[in-house]
Amino acid sequence: MTLPLHLVAGLEMATLPQQVANGILLGSIYALIALGYTMVYGVLKLINFAHGEVFMLGAYSALFASWWLGYTPNNALSGSSPLNLFLMLGFSMFACSVVGVVIERFAYRPMRSQPRIASLITAIGLSLLLQYGGQLFLPSAPAPNIDSKVNPYQGNVEIPLKPKDGAFVAKAEESAKLATVSKEAFDTYIKTSGRDPFNLDNEGLALRNASQEKEREAKALLDKASDSGLSISLPKGQLIMFFTTLVLMAILRYIVLYTRRGRAMRAVSHDFDSAALMGINVNSIVTFTFILGSALAGAGAMMNATFLSGTKIDTFFGMLPGVKAFVAAVLGGIGNIPGAVLGGLLMGVAETLVVWAGYDAYRDAVAFVILIVVLLFRPGGLLGSAKVEKV
């Protein structure tokens, strides 16, 4: 495929703030997944490639929770409350923790004394097993999705950056009124004559064309009015997703920095064997790490599947986000917790900026480009220290 040549000419500056905002919201999910990668790497020096599949199972857990709450396809309840979202979030985090612990106990622990490459291959094998084996018992064809009615936070929050031109707005409103009048005239005609709106006589056609003409005029003026201002519009659900992510990260930071277990975790990360010699129960710390990382992935999956409405869930749901989050973790500096968050947000923004620049088709490819660039020029990552590792 040839590259589109409008790159420099066609950049739409007006959409840049909105695209950056989209990217940050999207990146918060990558950040949540990246935290799991980075913590496990920090403690075990293992890239847990099955982490994307934990994310996938988290989305399924949220789906099942939503079905259990009564939001089944085609027969969903109409209203919802934040409590439902909490239940789904909690269930998804819990289910993922269990999955994470099971994976660590039965797949990675037996491999721990083996060369590191053995664990890596185990991780890839496990990832494929869950992707393909999952199709046997998880509903995936046709791919289900969480009903958007479970989310009580519909609508957008508008953040104006530059106010609209008042004169345009007034004109647009006036024109909209005229459009409503002629639309009503057409509707009354349809009602009284009982004709099929897609099979009209000349009178009906004239009325319809007049109505559509007015509607187009009103739309053009409305567009002009909205183009005269600049604003960012953020779906409420995704804002909640973003703030929940921040809260979860704050909790994680507290656990890692200010609790005994967190201190033990850092000790294990610093030197696995010495930590064990100092009386730290290394196995329990590793398990704890998997619980934290998997729970965050579960939270990310639940919010991704719920707040990005209509997102379909299949057994490959975690693959691309997983790979992107892995790149995010490397970008931030693998093993580094703030780095994972920064990397995740940057990945989200990079992805939407690629779309903004007109390279829609390369949206997913940008992750690999970033990975290669980071490894070439700064293998330690943005916040990571390139320290010499004891072998």
Place this chain on the structure above:
Amino acid sequence: MKQIERNLWTAALAAVALGMIGCGGGDTATKAPEGTGTETPAAAAGARPTPTAEGNKVAGDTIKIGIIGSLSGDQKPWGEDSVDGAKIAVEEFNAAGGVDGKKVELLVGDSASKAEQAKTAAEKLMSDGVIGIVGEVASGHTIQIAKAAFAKGVPVVAVGATRTDLTSEGTHVFRVCYTDAFQGPVMAKFAYEELGLRNVALMTDNKQPYSQGLSKSFNDYFTKLGGKIVGEAFYESGQTQFSGQLTELKAKNPDGLFLSGYFTEVGPIAQQAKAAGLNVKYLGGDGWDSPQLLVSGGEAILGSYFCNHFNNKESRPEVAAFLSKWKAAKNGKEPGTTMGALGYDATKMLLEALKTSKAMDSKALTAAIESVENFNGVSGSITLKGQGGNPPKDALVVEVRPESEGFQVFKKRYAFFKE
């Protein structure tokens, strides 16, 4: 330092490899020739190569016919319906005595919603001795089937594959549906004349030859009518997040959005478009045709329009007869998608051609299908003689309504026209 680096490179390679596995699904599909979406059937006919291979011959007392559909994966609703339709047609044919005292045996192949699987399934069926293949629904899959069948000289009757240049794969390829060279213009005409839209934006699935062809034919005809295509955004099947593309399209101020992809992505796109404030009319092609669209599209998709082959509510006697047979076979359920009827039509047409076929082999069968005239299908009358494999057919525009109102409600019929 060195150690970290080496670990990361290993991991990175693994990550890239994992990514590759995921992308493999569409590789073969995207290699289909591009830019021929609006070729007229006549032009396509001129370029059609004829297979030289001998094809299969009937051995013994049963005539083997193959059907390929997606029995797993995203397109399962279509695969199941088309296979069920084919089964009904074969049962009916055998009950009526078959042909020359021989019964027909239907072999089923699963394309698993993947182009390369479709090819494997076709090769398997042909080595099992089928003299003709029915299928598939998706154009990208059918192109692979057609290529495999060309090498063996076995005729293919596509069920719902509408990509225009599909039949230029060879004189052994036929279909029972309209092409995108008609479907695109129908939706363009409907959007321009009935809905009064003038500035439409397109969203195309870059992984599906069907979507690329349909976007192009819509684009060409809508522009010809005097409308303007204000922008086009691309995505790939399997993506779940479209806010970036939708933000770009919204900035172009369209009054309509033409979504030429499959229902699997159209639902989420509609929901996210509405969330992004793109409150315009959504339009699409027969790729929308599955009630699953209501599940993934929620309320956002209601009131949208798409193009389809036929409607369960039509008053023609063929429709009523087909529905009663279907209900008898499926516990009183109506077919969810139109692919049930098209699968039935494709199979029945092939079986009827067997009756006029001079011999029980692939070559004679191909000639017999080529000379089909005025076959009374559930989806309308089908004539293939001299049409280059593409029967001229009507198209219906339907509106998306809730399940309780029957999912797709008939709005307007368009008789076949050439642009």
